[in-house]
């Protein structure tokens with residue numbers, strides 16, 4: 151470890167993004183440590199071993215890549231291939247992930263993959279990391295992490311990608327998303343997964359400070375579900391799995407209906423090599439595919455089609471339609487306000503709707519739900535310009551100001567919907583050309599990375615009235 155962290159500290163993680171070559175500050179090539187690790191990673195012995203018990207339908211996937219099961223490209227590729235095979239195997243309903251190494255579950259991403267590599271290799275690597283998470287978090291199998299050693303960073307991500315976590319009750323082991331402590335960034339989907347596991351506040355603290363938790367502390371915040379003596383981790387996982395698989399409907403129903411998942415990286419239309427890091431990391435996407443059931447879900451579009459929407463019915467009723475976790479053919483979750491036979495399951499299950507009718511003023515506002523276009527809409531919404539919108543410009547424009555990941559001085563992502571000079575009212579301090587992000591009154595270098603990256607903030611400026619709104623004095 152010492153070598154790796156020494157190297158990463160020495161070369162700096164900025165090298166990850168700027169694709170620095172393998173040179174030290176002094177211009178010398180980093181030969182020996184990189185080389186030795188390279189050799190280890192190139193080992194041809196399998197890094198993953200899978201045993202599927204056909205009588206129980208439970209597979210045990212053992213990570214066996216010394217010294218620390220670090221997630222190299224090779225490791226991840228092998229991991230994903232195995233996962234995919236099990237996913238396709240209808241006899242396999244449950245998956246337990248554990249480690250054959252003493253003391254370590256997984257040390258997370260292989261640090262040596264993160265500097266001095268070609269952009270192509272970085273892209274491949276990063277795509278593999280995403281694939282691992284998507285495949286695990288989106289699995290149809292019930293999944294249990296049998297954490298029999300330390301599990302920092304990517305190892306923790308792998309654990310929280312599972313439905314249930316059992317950890318060895320050993321004071322020497324720790325788990326957590328410690329990236330901040332390393333001066334690197336746990337991407338937003340790491341964060342989402344953590345939030346869905348331990349809740350907002352614990353996730354904020356955890357990420358802002360880059361905390362690693364001892365087993366008892368991890369249990370306390372809900373990062374793991376159970377502690378057992380080290381020699382009982384696997385057997386407990388097997389017992390627990392049998393309970394999961396005994397749930398009527400096997401694992402699919404409860405597994406999909408009740409677990410909060412945010413699959414922000416779902417691959418709606420995104421395939422192959424386009425998964426460049428910046429493409430994924432910095433573009434704000436709302437992918438309502440949360441519920442995509444691999445191989446079954448063909449989802450659907452945002453927006454409406456004409457005649458089925460009677461104006462009053464749609465315009466004035468605020469609806470939140472959360473079909474999250476819809477399992478085709480099995481989901482009886484009724485969506486708000488939806489009754490009667492006219493609603494065929496597929497009509498509701500597969501159609502993504504974002505109905506932002508908040509602030510619809512009867513008689514004045516015909517604001518449709520997002521994504522709806524066409525002549526029936528007398529007032530054009532989001533994207534509407536022109537002098538007629540003074541007050542109404544603010545009253546009726548639906549804005550979503552997503553500041554998530556705003557890093558002052560580094561992030562050029564503007565807030566959604568805000569462009570150019572049309573903003574006579576500086577919302578939360580943001581005006582004109584300075585839209586490189588420091589609104590909410592926040593400027594300059596005083597804002598540290600983790601402070602901005604991991605604190606969940608929802609800045610709703612709905613109803614901001616020009617000249618009257620003091621909301622911009624958001625003091626932090």
Ligand SMILES: CCCCC/C=C\C/C=C\CC/C=C/CC(=O)SCCNC(=O)CCNC(=O)[C@H](O)C(C)(C)COP(=O)(O)OP(=O)(O)OC[C@H]1O[C@@H](n2cnc3c(N)ncnc32)[C@H](O)[C@@H]1OP(=O)(O)O
Pocket residue numbers: 151152153154155166167217218220221253254256257258259260261262263264265271272273275276300302303304305328329332334335336337427431
């Ligand atoms: C690629 C382009 C991507 C572009 C994406 C863009 C933006 C995203 C930016 C960043 C991504 C952020 C996500 C990061 C997630 C991560 O997972 S980062 C990895 C963080 N991991 C750690 O901090 C764990 C560090 N390791 C440890 O704490 C300990 O090693 C351990 C796991 C607790 C085990 O301790 P133990 O004492 O048993 O062993 P040692 O410490 O002696 O280690 C043995 C040996 O293993 C090497 N090693 C350890 N960890 C790693 C690792 N993560 N990668 C590679 N190698 C590792 C260590 O160096 C030792 O080697 P030796 O000295 O040569 O013997």
